[in-house]
Amino acid sequence: MxxxxxxxxxxxxxxxxxxxxxxxxxxxxxxxxxxxxxxxxxxxxxxxxxxxxxxxxxxxxxxxxxxxxxxxxxxxxxxxxxxxxxxxxxxxxxxxxxxxxxxxxxxxxxxxxxxxxxxxxxxxxxxxxxxxxxxxxxxxxxxxxxxxxxxxxxxxxxxxxxxVEGLNRATVGALLVSVLGGPVDGLTVDRLWRVTRGNPLFLRHLVEACRASGTLRRAGDVWRWKGQIPVQHRLSDLVASLLGGLTAEEAHALSYVAHAEPVPLDVIETLVDASVLVELEQRSLITVERVHRDLVVRMGHPLYGESVRARSGAERRRDVHRALARAVTHGDTADHARLRAVTWRLAAGDPVPGDQVVGAARDALTRCDAPLAERLARHAGTAAGAGVLARALVAQDKAGEAEELLSRCAAGDGTEPPDELARLAALRALNLCWNLRRPAEAAEVVRSARVSGPPGGGAAAELAVAELALAAFGDGSADLSSADLSCLSAGVRDDVIASVCDPLRAYLDVYLGRPARVADAYAAGRLGGPRVWSAMGAAAAACHVEALALTGRLDEAFAVARSGYRTAVEREASAEASLLAFGVGVCEMWAGRPGRALPRLQEARALLDDHAPFPIQVYVFSEHAVCLAAVGRFAESRRVLEEIGRRLPAASNLRGHLTLAEVRVDAQIEGRRVKAAEAGASLGEHYRSTGWYTKAVEAFYHSVRLRPSRVVAEALHEVAGRCDSELFALFDRHAQAVVGGDVDGLLTVADALEARGYHSLAWEAVSSAAGVADGRGDDRLAARLRIRVRDLAPLCEGYRPPWTANTGPQAALSERERETCELAAGGLTNDAIAERLCLSRRTVANHLQRAYGKLGVRSRDDLPRALGLERPVPPVGLAWLAGNPPPERDRRTWAAGVRPPLGAYPVLSGPPAGL
Missing domain, CATH: 3.40.50.300 (P-loop containing nucleotide triphosphate hydrolases)
Structure with missing residues (x-):
C-alpha cells in the first residue's frame, strides 16, 4: 500500500x-x-x-x-x-x-x-x-x-x-485502486464509501485497520473486504473526539439510535425529548429520513454508531434494548412491531415465549432477512424453530450446518406433521444437490419422501420443484423439452423453496430454446420478484440478462446488468452483485470486447463464495476461463477450467457446459481448432438429443465457424428453428452463408449483427466474405470488404477472432497512383490533377481506375475512407506541389514511402523546379 x-x-x-x-x-x-x-x-x-x-x-x-x-x-x-x-x-x-x-x-x-x-x-x-x-x-x-x-x-x-463534502463513490473507488495497487470489487468500494461517507481521513484509517486485521485482502486479482469494522485506536480516538462534549440526555439519545438504527422516529420520541433530537440533527450527529411511509432515525455517520456501540458495556446495551422493547410495545403497533419487540427483548436478555420467537423468525424470513431469522430461530429451542433455522441457513448458503440440522429433523421424534417433513426433505435435497454437490444423495432424499407416503397440501409441489431441479442439473439423461413446469407457478408455500421457482423456470426456458419467452416474462413482471434465498435472486437476475443477450437485445441486457449490479452493491447483496458483474462481462464478450469483460469476470469470481450453488460457479468460472484465453492468457485459462472441473459433480449435465468452454478456449489456440470444431459438433448433437436446444445452437454455431460443415450447418438450422430467438435465426443464416460461400448473405448477417451490437461476430462475417472474394479473384470486392473489416475493428477494441480468414493486406498503390488519389480526395478534378502532375488527362483517369480496383471503391467520394484520411480532406494537393520545396527531412520521408499529412504545406501553382 x-x-x-x-x-x-x-x-x-x-x-x-x-x-x-x-x-x-x-x-x-x-x-x-x-x-x-x-x-x-x-x-x-x-x-x-x-x-x-x-x-x-x-x-x-x-x-x-x-x-x-x-x-x-x-x-x-x-x-x-x-x-x-x-x-x-x-x-x-x-x-x-x-x-x-x-x-x-x-x-x-x-x-x-x-x-x-x-x-x-x-x-x-x-x-x-x-x-x-x-x-x-x-x-x-x-x-x-x-x-x-x-x-x-x-x-x-x-x-x-x-x-466541502465527502468524496463520491467513483472517486473513492479510483483512490482505493491507486492506494492498493489493484482492482477492488464494487461491493468493497461501496461499503468503504458508505462507512466513511467519503471522508478521506476516515477511509485511510479504516483501510489500514482492515488490512492489519486481514479482513481486506486479495481474492485472486481483486481486493475484497469481508468482515466487521475492526477497532483501530487512531480511528476510534478520532471519532470519539468528534462525539465529545455531549450532555447526558444527548449521549442517551445517541445510544438508542446506535443500537437500533434505523429506529422509527415515533419509538425514539417516546424515550427522548424532541429538543434533544433537534440539537443532534443540527450537529449532523443523527439524520431523519423517510423509508416508505415511516420516518426513521439513523446515526449521522456510520462510524459514529460503531464508536458508540464499542464504548457501551454489556449492562448498558441490555438497558438500551429493554427500553426500546418497552417503547415499541407501548407505542403504535405497526405490522413489524412484533419483530422489533421480540428482537430487542432477546437482545436485552429478557425471556420471550418460544412461539413468539418462532413467529418473529418467520416474519424476518418472509421479509428476506435470513440473517435476522437465523439469530432469532437460535433462541426458539423448539422443533418449529429448528425448521425456521434450517431454512435461514439454506437461504444464506450455509450448507454444512443446514444439512446437519435437516438430517436431524428427518430423524426426529415423529411429532412433525407429514407436510412439514416433506417440505424439509425437498429443502434438504436442494441443499445437498446445489450447495454440497451431492446429487445422488439428494435424489435418494426425495425418493424416500415419496415412499413414506403421498404428502398433502402444498408439500407435493415442493417435492416436485426439487425433482425438477435434480433433473435439470443431474446426469442429463432426462429429456426436459416437454417437461411440465406448472409446479413452478403455484402451490409452493415454503418461502425458501419458492425462491427457486422463478430462476429455475427462467433457466429451463432459456436453455430449452425459449429465451424470448423469458425476456418477455421479465418485461411483463411475471418473473423477478424478491427472493428469500439470495443466491436464487442472483440466479434470476443472471437469467434475465442471459435471455436478453440470447435474443439479440444486447443493449437491453447491458442496461439490466449494470442497473441490477448497482442496486445489488447498494444492498450489499454479494451473490447478486457477483452474478450481475458476470452478466456485464458476458455482454462484453458478446460485444467482442474481452478486454473490458475481464475485470468484470474477475470481480464476479472474487465476490463468489466457495459455498455458492455449484451451477452458479460453473457459469462464472467457465466464462472467466474463455475470457482469459481471448486475451492470450492461456495457462491461466486452463487452470481455471481445471479448478471448476474438480468442483463439479461427476454426474452433472453441466459437464457439457464445461466442454463448451473448452471448445471456446481451444478455438483461440492455433493447432487445436479442428479438435474444437469436432467437440462442438458432438456436444451440439448431444444437446439436441436431450432437448437443450439453446445449448445445441451455441455448440453447433461455434463448430461451424471453426470448420465450415454442411452437416453441422443443417443441424444448426434444425435446432434454431425450434427456438424463439431472432438471434439464433441470424446464427443459422451466418452458418449457411459460411458453408455456401455466400458473400451477400454474409454481409447481410454482418449488418444485422452490427446493428444489434455483436461486433466481433459482424467482424467475423465480413472477414469471411472478404476471404471468399479473395478466393474467387474478385480483387475489387475483396478490397472493399477489407475496408469494412478495418472500420469494424475499433468496435472490438483490439480483439479479433483468431480463426477468421486472413484477408491479406490491402493491394499496394504505386507512388503515382497514391499521389493522384490524394489529390482527387482533396477535391481536384482530373484536369487540375493532370496540370499539377504534368500528366495527360487520360493518364490521370487510368491511375484512378487502377487505384479504384485495388481499393475496392467506385468513385473519388470513397477515397478518403479507403486511404484512411481524415475528413474533411483539405482541398489542397501534396506538400511537394508547393512553390517552395519541402524540408529535406520530408523529402527523405517521402523517399521512404511515407506521406506527410495532406495539407501540411500550402499549395502554390506549378511544380517545384527540379522535380
Missing part, C-alpha cells in the same frame, strides 16, 4: 476557490466540512496554485491550545515584541509588512481552522482584508460557523461559505 495517499477528487473545488480569490469585488472563500474531509489539503493545494499564478500567499492556522494567546496565529506579520503593546501599532505594522512583501501582487491570507483563531488574530485578519485588499481563503469545521472569528468574517462579508 502506498505510504502517502494521493490528493484526488478536489480539482474542480480547488479551481473554483482559486478563481473566486482572483475575482475582485467578491468575497473570499471559507471551506466548511467535517474533520478529515480534506479541507487542509484543499487549502494547501489552493495556496500552491495561487503562488503559481503570481500571488503573494501567507499561510497560518488557528489552534485550540493557543486560543487565549493574543496574535498567536499571526506571529509572522507582527512587529518587534517591544512594539506590540499598542494594537494600533500592531495592525499598522502588520499591514505595512504585508504590503512590502506583496508589492503589486494580489495578497492571499490562508487560514486553516479559522474557528480557533484568538480574538486579536481574528481582528487582524479582518483589518488586513479591509485595508490592504488581502483576499481570505480559510477553512472551518462543520458546526463551528458560530465561532466569533467565523461570524466576523461572514458578517462583512470577507468570505463566502463553500461546503
Amino acid at each position: 502506498r505510504p502517502t495517499w494521493p490528493f484526488v477528487g478536489r480539482t474542480a473545488e480547488v479551481e473554483a476557490a482559486v478563481a473566486g480569490i482572483g475575482r475582485y469585488g467578491e468575497p473570499g472563500v471559507l471551506l466548511v466540512g467535517e474533520a478529515g474531509v480534506g479541507k487542509s489539503r484543499m487549502l494547501e493545494s489552493a495556496a500552491l496554485r495561487c503562488r503559481d499564478e503570481g500571488m503573494h500567499v501567507v499561510v497560518t492556522a488557528g489552534a485550540e491550545a493557543s486560543n487565549g494567546l493574543p496574535f498567536a496565529a499571526m506571529a509572522a506579520l507582527l512587529p518587534e515584541r517591544g512594539h506590540r503593546d499598542d494594537p494600533a501599532n500592531v495592525f499598522a505594522a502588520a499591514a505595512g509588512t504585508l504590503r512590502e512583501a506583496a508589492g503589486d501582487r494580489t495578497c492571499v491570507l490562508v487560514v486553516d481552522d479559522v474557528h480557533h483563531l484568538d480574538d486579536a488574530s481574528a481582528a487582524l485578519v479582518q483589518h488586513l482584508a479591509a485595508t490592504t485588499g488581502a483576499r481570505v481563503l480559510a477553512a472551518a469545521r462543520t458546526g463551528s460557523t458560530g465561532a466569533p472569528a467565523v461570524v466576523a468574517l461572514l458578517r462583512r462579508p470577507f468570505v463566502r461559505v463553500s461546503a
Whole structure:
C-alpha cells in the first residue's frame, strides 16, 4: 500500500476557490466540512496554485491550545515584541509588512481552522482584508460557523461559505485502486464509501485497520473486504473526539439510535425529548429520513454508531434494548412491531415465549432477512424453530450446518406433521444437490419422501420443484423439452423453496430454446420478484440478462446488468452483485470486447463464495476461463477450467457446459481448432438429443465457424428453428452463408449483427466474405470488404477472432497512383490533377481506375475512407506541389514511402523546379 495517499477528487473545488480569490469585488472563500474531509489539503493545494499564478500567499492556522494567546496565529506579520503593546501599532505594522512583501501582487491570507483563531488574530485578519485588499481563503469545521472569528468574517462579508463534502463513490473507488495497487470489487468500494461517507481521513484509517486485521485482502486479482469494522485506536480516538462534549440526555439519545438504527422516529420520541433530537440533527450527529411511509432515525455517520456501540458495556446495551422493547410495545403497533419487540427483548436478555420467537423468525424470513431469522430461530429451542433455522441457513448458503440440522429433523421424534417433513426433505435435497454437490444423495432424499407416503397440501409441489431441479442439473439423461413446469407457478408455500421457482423456470426456458419467452416474462413482471434465498435472486437476475443477450437485445441486457449490479452493491447483496458483474462481462464478450469483460469476470469470481450453488460457479468460472484465453492468457485459462472441473459433480449435465468452454478456449489456440470444431459438433448433437436446444445452437454455431460443415450447418438450422430467438435465426443464416460461400448473405448477417451490437461476430462475417472474394479473384470486392473489416475493428477494441480468414493486406498503390488519389480526395478534378502532375488527362483517369480496383471503391467520394484520411480532406494537393520545396527531412520521408499529412504545406501553382 502506498505510504502517502494521493490528493484526488478536489480539482474542480480547488479551481473554483482559486478563481473566486482572483475575482475582485467578491468575497473570499471559507471551506466548511467535517474533520478529515480534506479541507487542509484543499487549502494547501489552493495556496500552491495561487503562488503559481503570481500571488503573494501567507499561510497560518488557528489552534485550540493557543486560543487565549493574543496574535498567536499571526506571529509572522507582527512587529518587534517591544512594539506590540499598542494594537494600533500592531495592525499598522502588520499591514505595512504585508504590503512590502506583496508589492503589486494580489495578497492571499490562508487560514486553516479559522474557528480557533484568538480574538486579536481574528481582528487582524479582518483589518488586513479591509485595508490592504488581502483576499481570505480559510477553512472551518462543520458546526463551528458560530465561532466569533467565523461570524466576523461572514458578517462583512470577507468570505463566502463553500461546503466541502465527502468524496463520491467513483472517486473513492479510483483512490482505493491507486492506494492498493489493484482492482477492488464494487461491493468493497461501496461499503468503504458508505462507512466513511467519503471522508478521506476516515477511509485511510479504516483501510489500514482492515488490512492489519486481514479482513481486506486479495481474492485472486481483486481486493475484497469481508468482515466487521475492526477497532483501530487512531480511528476510534478520532471519532470519539468528534462525539465529545455531549450532555447526558444527548449521549442517551445517541445510544438508542446506535443500537437500533434505523429506529422509527415515533419509538425514539417516546424515550427522548424532541429538543434533544433537534440539537443532534443540527450537529449532523443523527439524520431523519423517510423509508416508505415511516420516518426513521439513523446515526449521522456510520462510524459514529460503531464508536458508540464499542464504548457501551454489556449492562448498558441490555438497558438500551429493554427500553426500546418497552417503547415499541407501548407505542403504535405497526405490522413489524412484533419483530422489533421480540428482537430487542432477546437482545436485552429478557425471556420471550418460544412461539413468539418462532413467529418473529418467520416474519424476518418472509421479509428476506435470513440473517435476522437465523439469530432469532437460535433462541426458539423448539422443533418449529429448528425448521425456521434450517431454512435461514439454506437461504444464506450455509450448507454444512443446514444439512446437519435437516438430517436431524428427518430423524426426529415423529411429532412433525407429514407436510412439514416433506417440505424439509425437498429443502434438504436442494441443499445437498446445489450447495454440497451431492446429487445422488439428494435424489435418494426425495425418493424416500415419496415412499413414506403421498404428502398433502402444498408439500407435493415442493417435492416436485426439487425433482425438477435434480433433473435439470443431474446426469442429463432426462429429456426436459416437454417437461411440465406448472409446479413452478403455484402451490409452493415454503418461502425458501419458492425462491427457486422463478430462476429455475427462467433457466429451463432459456436453455430449452425459449429465451424470448423469458425476456418477455421479465418485461411483463411475471418473473423477478424478491427472493428469500439470495443466491436464487442472483440466479434470476443472471437469467434475465442471459435471455436478453440470447435474443439479440444486447443493449437491453447491458442496461439490466449494470442497473441490477448497482442496486445489488447498494444492498450489499454479494451473490447478486457477483452474478450481475458476470452478466456485464458476458455482454462484453458478446460485444467482442474481452478486454473490458475481464475485470468484470474477475470481480464476479472474487465476490463468489466457495459455498455458492455449484451451477452458479460453473457459469462464472467457465466464462472467466474463455475470457482469459481471448486475451492470450492461456495457462491461466486452463487452470481455471481445471479448478471448476474438480468442483463439479461427476454426474452433472453441466459437464457439457464445461466442454463448451473448452471448445471456446481451444478455438483461440492455433493447432487445436479442428479438435474444437469436432467437440462442438458432438456436444451440439448431444444437446439436441436431450432437448437443450439453446445449448445445441451455441455448440453447433461455434463448430461451424471453426470448420465450415454442411452437416453441422443443417443441424444448426434444425435446432434454431425450434427456438424463439431472432438471434439464433441470424446464427443459422451466418452458418449457411459460411458453408455456401455466400458473400451477400454474409454481409447481410454482418449488418444485422452490427446493428444489434455483436461486433466481433459482424467482424467475423465480413472477414469471411472478404476471404471468399479473395478466393474467387474478385480483387475489387475483396478490397472493399477489407475496408469494412478495418472500420469494424475499433468496435472490438483490439480483439479479433483468431480463426477468421486472413484477408491479406490491402493491394499496394504505386507512388503515382497514391499521389493522384490524394489529390482527387482533396477535391481536384482530373484536369487540375493532370496540370499539377504534368500528366495527360487520360493518364490521370487510368491511375484512378487502377487505384479504384485495388481499393475496392467506385468513385473519388470513397477515397478518403479507403486511404484512411481524415475528413474533411483539405482541398489542397501534396506538400511537394508547393512553390517552395519541402524540408529535406520530408523529402527523405517521402523517399521512404511515407506521406506527410495532406495539407501540411500550402499549395502554390506549378511544380517545384527540379522535380
